[in-house]
Amino acid sequence: RISPRLSIMKLSLFLGCVLLSILVVASGHTFDSKLDEDWKSWKSQNEKQYTEEEETYRRKIWEDTVRYIEQHNLEYSMGKHTFTVGMNQFGDLTTKEFNERMNGFLPTEADNRAGEFETD
Secondary structure: OOOHHHHHHHHHHHHHHHHHHHHHHHHOOOOOHHHHHHHHHHHHHOOOOOOHHHHHHHHHHHHHHHHHHHHHHHHHHOOOOOOOOOOOOOOOOOHHHHHHHHHOOOOOOOOOOOOOOOOO
16 A cells, blocks of 8 residues: 555656656747758858857747748738738847837827818
């Protein structure tokens, strides 16, 4: 007969292993290995260099961009859009990062006075 204390220890060990496995899977992003050469080529063409920790973050954003482009262009071929999109040097930036770096301003509401002219 197994003592209750040993059963609790086994259960705790089992639950700990399950939790650890879940954390490893959740935190470890795996990349699409079919895109490895495209990623290297894109970085080279655009003269991108990252620290080790930033590489993972930028690669994830870039892969998300690749998937967006593929999906959009598939929808274009089905007549859902009137234009195609493609990868450029900003493919490793989030929309927020792009706007912060390139726009330098926040959009405001359009001026409702369109059509009003001053007359002398």
